[in-house]
Amino acid sequence: MSEITDKTVPEYKSLNFIEQIVEEDIRNGKNEGRVHTRFPPEPNGYLHIGHAKSICLNFGLGLKYNGKTNLRFDDTNPSKEEQEYVDSIKEDVRWLGFDWEGREFYASDYFETLYEFAQKLIRKELAYVCELSAEQISTMRGTPNVPATPSPFRERSVDENLDLFGRMRAGEFPDSSHTLRAKIDLASPNMHMRDPVLYRIMHVDHHRTGTAWCIYPMYDYAHGQSDSLEGITHSICTLEFEVHRPLYEWFLRALEIFPSRQIEFARLNVTYTVMSKRKLLELVTSGLVKAWDDPRLPTICGLRRRGYTPQSIREFADRVGVAKRENVISIALLEHCLREDLNKRALRVMAVLNPLKVVITNYPEGKVEEIDAVNNPEDAEAGKRKVPFSRELYIERDDFIIDPPKKFYRLAPGREVRLRYSYFVTCVDYKTDAEGNVTEIHCTYDPATYGGNAPDGRKVQGTIHWVSAAEAVKAEVRLYEPLFMIESPEDVPEGEDYKQNLNPDSLKVITAFVEPGLADAVALTNYQFERLGYFNVDPDSVSGSPVFNRTVTLKDSWSKMEKDGKTQ
RNA sequence: UGUCCGAUGGUGUAAUUGGUAACACAACUGAUUCUGGAUCAGUCGAGUCCAGGUUCGAGCCCUGGUCGGACAACCA
Numbered sequence: 001m002s003e004i005t006d007k008t009v010p011e012y013k014s015l016n017f018i019e020q021i022v023e024e025d026i027r028n029g030k031n032e033g034r035v036h037t038r039f040p041p042e043p044n045g046y047l048h049i050g051h052a053k054s055i056c057l058n059f060g061l062g063l064k065y066n067g068k069t070n071l072r073f074d075d076t077n078p079s080k081e082e083q084e085y086v087d088s089i090k091e092d093v094r095w096l097g098f099d100w101e102g103r104e105f106y107a108s109d110y111f112e113t114l115y116e117f118a119q120k121l122i123r124k125e126l127a128y129v130c131e132l133s134a135e136q137i138s139t140m141r142g143t144p145n146v147p148a149t150p151s152p153f154r155e156r157s158v159d160e161n162l163d164l165f166g167r168m169r170a171g172e173f174p175d176s177s178h179t180l181r182a183k184i185d186l187a188s189p190n191m192h193m194r195d196p197v198l199y200r201i202m203h204v205d206h207h208r209t210g211t212a213w214c215i216y217p218m219y220d221y222a223h224g225q226s227d228s229l230e231g232i233t234h235s236i237c238t239l240e241f242e243v244h245r246p247l248y249e250w251f252l253r254a255l256e257i258f259p260s261r262q263i264e265f266a267r268l269n270v271t272y273t274v275m276s277k278r279k280l281l282e283l284v285t286s287g288l289v290k291a292w293d294d295p296r297l298p299t300i301c302g303l304r305r306r307g308y309t310p311q312s313i314r315e316f317a318d319r320v321g322v323a324k325r326e327n328v329i330s331i332a333l334l335e336h337c338l339r340e341d342l343n344k345r346a347l348r349v350m351a352v353l354n355p356l357k358v359v360i361t362n363y364p365e366g367k368v369e370e371i372d373a374v375n376n377p378e379d380a381e382a383g384k385r386k387v388p389f390s391r392e393l394y395i396e397r398d399d400f401i402i403d404p405p406k407k408f409y410r411l412a413p414g415r416e417v418r419l420r421y422s423y424f425v426t427c428v429d430y431k432t433d434a435e436g437n438v439t440e441i442h443c444t445y446d447p448a449t450y451g452g453n454a455p456d457g458r459k460v461q462g463t464i465h466w467v468s469a470a471e472a473v474k475a476e477v478r479l480y481e482p483l484f485m486i487e488s489p490e491d492v493p494e495g496e497d498y499k500q501n502l503n504p505d506s507l508k509v510i511t512a513f514v515e516p517g518l519a520d521a522v523a524l525t526n527y528q529f530e531r532l533g534y535f536n537v538d539p540d541s542v543s544g545s546p547v548f549n550r551t552v553t554l555k556d557s558w559s560k561m562e563k564d565g566k567t568q
Numbered sequence: 569u570g571u572c573c574g575a576u577g578g579u580g581u582a583a584u585u586g587g588u589a590a591c592a593c594a595a596c597u598g599a600u601u602c603u604g605g606a607u608c609a610g611u612c613g614a615g616u617c618c619a620g621g622u623u624c625g626a627g628c629c630c631u632g633g634u635c636g637g638a639c640a641a642c643c644a
Contacts (some may be wrong), residue, residue, distance in 0.1 A: 014582070014591090042644050077643060134642050143640065144570035179642055189571040191640040200642035219644045242573060243639045264573085266637095273581090277644095319592065321581040323574095326637060330579055333593055343606060378606070409604070418602060452602050463602045531603045560602045 014499040016322040017052050018057070018263055022065060022234060033234045035067030038232050039093065039100075040223070042074045043085035043207075045277045046292045047092045047300045049313070049334070053268040056317035058236055059098040070230055071100035076222045086207070088292070093120050097310045101265035103230075107222045108208050110229055114217050115169065117225060117255050118180055118198060122161045126254050127198060128154055129164040130181045138181075139444045141194050147187035148194045154183060163395065168201055170212045175201050180215075184250065192247045196220055227260035227565045235260045238267040239324065268320060269328045272482035273298045274490050277497060288502065289483070296506050297536075306480070307526055307536030307551030312341040323348040328488060335552050342526055342534045342551070347375045347382060350420065350465045351514040351529040352547075355394035357440045357469065358423060363391040368471070372451075387515055389422050392469040394513050396531075399464045400441055402430065405567040407463035410427060411441070417462040424449040424460055465530045472513035476536065476547040479508040514546065519545045528554075 013021065026033050041051065063067035068331040071093060075081050093100070121127035130153045132140065142148040156164075168178050180199040188194055198221040203214045224247075227235045235248075242264045252259050274283075275298060283289045283297070292299055295306035297568060303313065316337040320329050350373070369389045376382035395411070404412040411417050416426040429442035448455050452463075483489075485503045492498040518527075523539040533553035540547045561567050 016581085020585095040644095044644080074644065080643075111607095137642075138640080141640065146570095176642060181642095191571085194640085197642050202642085216642095218642075223644085239573070240638055241644090245569080245572095266574085319580080321592095323581070325574055325580095330593075333580075336593060339605090348603080374602090377601095377603085407604090420602065460602090462604080465603075465639060528603085528605085531605070554603075554605050556604075561604085 017324070018061070018234070018236065018265060018322055021066070021263060022061060026065065030507075034231075034233055035061060035065035036069070036103075036231055036233045037061050037067065037236060037450065038070040038072050038227065038230065040072045040074045040226075040237075041089050042077070042080070043082065043089060044077075044080040045085060045281060046088050047071065048061065048275055048280065049298045049300070049303065049316075049536070050268045050275045051092075051183065052096060052300060052313050053317045053320065054236070054238075055093055055096055055098060056170055056314055057265070057322060060318075061234065061236075063107070067233075068103065069098070069100060070103040070232070072105040072226060072230070073107065074219065074223065074226075075206070075208065076217050076219060078204045078209075078216065079202065083207050092304075095197050095300070095304060095310055096313060103156050104199045105226070105230060106208060107226050108206060109215070110222070110226055111209060111213055111217070114222060114225060117257075117493060118165065118217075118221075119162060120229070121182065121198075121254060122180075123158055123166060124254065125158060125183065127161070127180055127182050128156050129168065130154075130179050130195075130197075131177065132179075134176060137197070141191065142186075144189060144191065150186055150193065151181070154195070165199075168199065168215050169213070171203070173201055175203055177201060182221075184247075187426065190243060190246055192220065192244055193250070196247060220244055220247050221251065224251050224260060224262070225255065225264075228252055228255075228258040228262065231258060232260045233255050237262060237264055239326075245537055264324065264328050265322050266324050269326075269488075270298060270334065271328055271331045271487045272484050272489070273331070274484070274498065276490065279490075282499075283483075287500065295478070296480055304524070305538065306549055307342075307524075307534060308338055308527065309341050309345075312338040315341065331482070338552055339555070342528065345376070346526040346528040346534055347529045348373075348377070348530050349515050349518060350387065350467055351475070351477075351512055351518075351532065352394040352396055352465070352467045352472075353479075353510060353512045353529075353532065354397040356397040356400055356438065358393045358395050358425075358466070359440065359442050359443050360391050360393070361442050362444045365391055367391065368468070369422075371422050383518060387421065387517075388468045388471040389419075390468045390470060393466045394469055394472065395421070395464055395466045396421075397438075397482075399462075400427070400430070400438060402438065405562075407561065407567050408463055410464055411443075411462070416460050417464055418449070418452055418460050419445075420463050420465050421452055422450070422466075423447070424454060425453070440468050467513045467515060468515075471516045473516050473519045473544070473546070475512050475514045475518065476540075476545070477510050477512045477535065478508065478548065479550045481506050481508075512548075514548075518546055519544050521548075526551065 039058045049071040059069045071527040130151045140149045179197045181195045184193045199215045245262050248262050293301035293305045316334050370386035371389045372384050373387045399410040421447040423444045425443040427443050431440045433439050483506050484501050486501045489501050520543050521537040523537050526536045529535050534551040538549050
């Protein structure tokens with residue numbers, strides 16, 4: 001077998017169904033081989049990990065096929081949209097590492113053109129001004145089995161429609177009194193084809209067009225035409241728009257404009273969290289989480305503050321794949337991508353979250369040694385740093401047990417372990433309080449093991465981390481657990497409150513001791529607290545009082561063994 | 569209920585478009601290690617929702633069913 005077939009076959013196999021469509025279009029010379037996509041958020045909320053999948057898909061396609069990707073704000077409903085959201089969306093897309101190369105567009109850029117398109121439809125007798133109320137339209141629309149009853153305004157003359165539509169725009173009518181509707185098929189089994197509303201009257205200021213308009217186009221009427229005007233070749237959206245596709249195509253055909261093609265894929269769901277805008281908004285406004293960038297939220301800004309890297313999110317988007325089947329991706333995969341990335345790049349430091357004092361009884365009082373510590377064993381170029389070592393240290397409370405279970409490799413009376421980077425120490429004594437809780441332990445150290453190795457070649461089973469008591473810096477550490485206690489909080493049956501599944505312990509704040517070098521840690525920097533997990537610097541930090549977020553724990557086979565009862 | 573869409577190991581995705589089910593994550597075992605991390609090697613695990621049909625051959629095609637989802641806003 002030749003090397004060429006070995007390489008080309010798997011590459012071909014790994015195309016997702018959208019890439020297959022795109023490549024087929026290129027092969028057939030459709031759109032002159034051009035590929036042009038867009039990411040079209042409505043600026044009415046913050047982006048989340050689900051949007052990240054769509055962003056990676058759209059921009060990824062543009063990059064892969066030497067095409068372009070626009071950023072377009074779908075701002076057709078001024079009552080819900082704000083500049084704040086526009087700004088955050090741009091920041092998030094950029095942070096993820098994508099560039100729309102100045103092609104920042106708005107559906108509102110096309111309001112005038114869209115208006116002219118509507119006049120064209122009226123002239124073609126494909127649209128009419130309707131004076132039915134929303135309720136009337138709804139009841140007269142019928143049901144999937146029962147055809148709609150025609151609006152009494154359906155057969156107005158072109159001139160009358162043109163006149164009325166112009167007066168709608170001119171502001172002569174109050175909100176909701178008139179709509180412009182397409183004249184399509186009242187008996188269609190697809191409810192979207194039963195004379196959908198194209199324009200509604202809303203005397204509301206728009207965040208970009210101000211008071212210029214009081215009629216606003218509906219999504220269905222604006223989206224495809226915006227795609228078409230921008231020359232979008234492949235308009236990718238989520239599954240729920242599948243039923244809208246006939247309408248999308250109807251407009252482009254009726255208007256005789258560039259035929260963008262809509263393709264739907266299954267949206268991303270992740271375990272133990274919610275993705276719906278409504279729920280996220282509710283969590284934020286009700287104070288159940290602190291803000292849109294609360295590190296427990298699946299929002300892009302929340303993930304960023306939590307310590308996620310853009311690379312890890314892009315890798316994740318890549319691995320979840322693209323298909324039309326509904327899916328729920330395990331949060332474990334996201335965390336895997338994160339650890340994989342952070343392992344390569346995060347600097348290692350020592351921090352003790354739950355301190356237990358250790359006195360090295362044979363170590364000189366007042367002496368402080370600066371010990372060499374490796375910054376990142378995965379990256380030789382990361383170099384070394386100095387960490388102070390002295391007579392009194394803190395170690396993790398979990399790393400000492402008076403009566404240790406089987407396979408416990410850490411400290412216990414009479415046991416010798418290595419203090420990372422420094423010396424072997426042996427526990428010779430411990431003190432307890434009235435309740436029997438250990439308050440302090442006494443160890444002796446072996447000066448010959450400086451640097452962490454014994455010249456006589458003896459081995460220890462465990463290596464534990466530590467921090468020098470006098471030099472350590474106090475830090476606030478925020479420990480996060482999943483926001484919800486059940487895997488699919490979004491699935492809660494109608495009528496039940498999804499909030500009852502919120503995890504009351506999703507945030508725990510503690511005070512920890514960290515290496516002195518971390519006193520002025522820079523916001524958002526990722527670190528690995530050795531043996532504990534990845535932590536990043538929260539923007540709440542001030543000089544001398546750093547604040548850390550636990551991004552994700554390290555894989556922990558010990559606690560797993562404990563849980564599985566393998567230490568009995 | 570009508571139309572549309574989907575169904576492949578625990579979870580996702582793939583299968584050269586009809587050629588004998590693969591990859592990742594998870595799980596498990598071992599090696600290695602100054603992080604019980606990382607790394608390396610390996611193991612387990614579905615016969616493709618069901619029933620028929622076409623075919624030398626079906627996860628891919630056809631028929632009928634089952635289950636799940638979307639749609640019936642002047643939201644997107």
